[in-house]
Amino acid sequence: MDVASILAGLIAFAVSVFGAVLLVFVTYRLNTLVTRKLDEEQLLLSGNHSVAVALGAIVLAQALLLRHAVFPSMVLIRDLFVRPAGWAHVALVLGQCLVFFLVLGILAFGSVAIATWLFSRMTRAIPEREEILKGNLALAIFFAFVVLGVALVINEGIADLARSLIPEMRNGFLRID
Numbered sequence: 001m002d003v004a005s006i007l008a009g010l011i012a013f014a015v016s017v018f019g020a021v022l023l024v025f026v027t028y029r030l031n032t033l034v035t036r037k038l039d040e041e042q043l044l045l046s047g048n049h050s051v052a053v054a055l056g057a058i059v060l061a062q063a064l065l066l067r068h069a070v071f072p073s074m075v076l077i078r079d080l081f082v083r084p085a086g087w088a089h090v091a092l093v094l095g096q097c098l099v100f101f102l103v104l105g106i107l108a109f110g111s112v113a114i115a116t117w118l119f120s121r122m123t124r125a126i127p128e129r130e131e132i133l134k135g136n137l138a139l140a141i142f143f144a145f146v147v148l149g150v151a152l153v154i155n156e157g158i159a160d161l162a163r164s165l166i167p168e169m170r171n172g173f174l175r176i177d
Contacts, residue, residue: 008081012074019070019101020063027062030109031055038133050132050140057144058112061151065108066101068155068162073097075166100165107158115150119143 032040043051076093085093120128131139 004081008078011077012070015073015077015097016070019073020067023066023069023101023105024059024063026105027059027066027109028055031058043133048133048135050135050137053137053140053144054132054147057147058116061112061115061147062108064148064151064155065111065158066105068159069101069104072100072162072166096167100162103165104158104162107161111154111158112147112151115147115154116143119146 032038040051040055044055073096076096080090080093126139128139128143132143
């Protein structure tokens with residue numbers, strides 16, 4: 001049992017938890033800003049199941065895509081434990097991690113926003129937004145599955161992009177016994 005590996009794993013876990021909470025909160029807030037004509041919180045508090053399903057699906061879809069920002073960040077953070085690093089290198093790594101989260105966050109938010117916009121354009125005969133606000137749970141569930149389906153398809157592209165963001169390490173191999 002290598003103490004540095006365990007410590008790196010614990011830090012990776014902490015970054016994941018912090019990143020998840022922050023990203024889900026930011027995603028939720030961005031969604032409420034984009035739809036500022038609606039008061040999602042009041043609709044949720046009043047028990048509107050349709051709004052809960054639709055908003056939950058959007059947040060889940062974005063979280064599904066944003067999770068790919070964690071892996072490249074963990075690779076860089078683990079590298080700090082493999083070789084000694086000065087404060088400048090630590091700051092660079094933290095900056096790179098922030099860039100990973102920002103780039104993939106923008107892509108995730110944009111992808112889901114475009115998917116919902118395209119869905120409403122392709123189904124012009126169905127006023128999704130109005131029906132969801134009126135409490136049409138069947139339409140909200142269908143909308144949720146469309147959003148999640150699009151996120152699942154986009155998922156591989158985001159994962160590949162996330163892997164390509166990982167810089168080549170100069171250290172060689174990490175040997176774990």
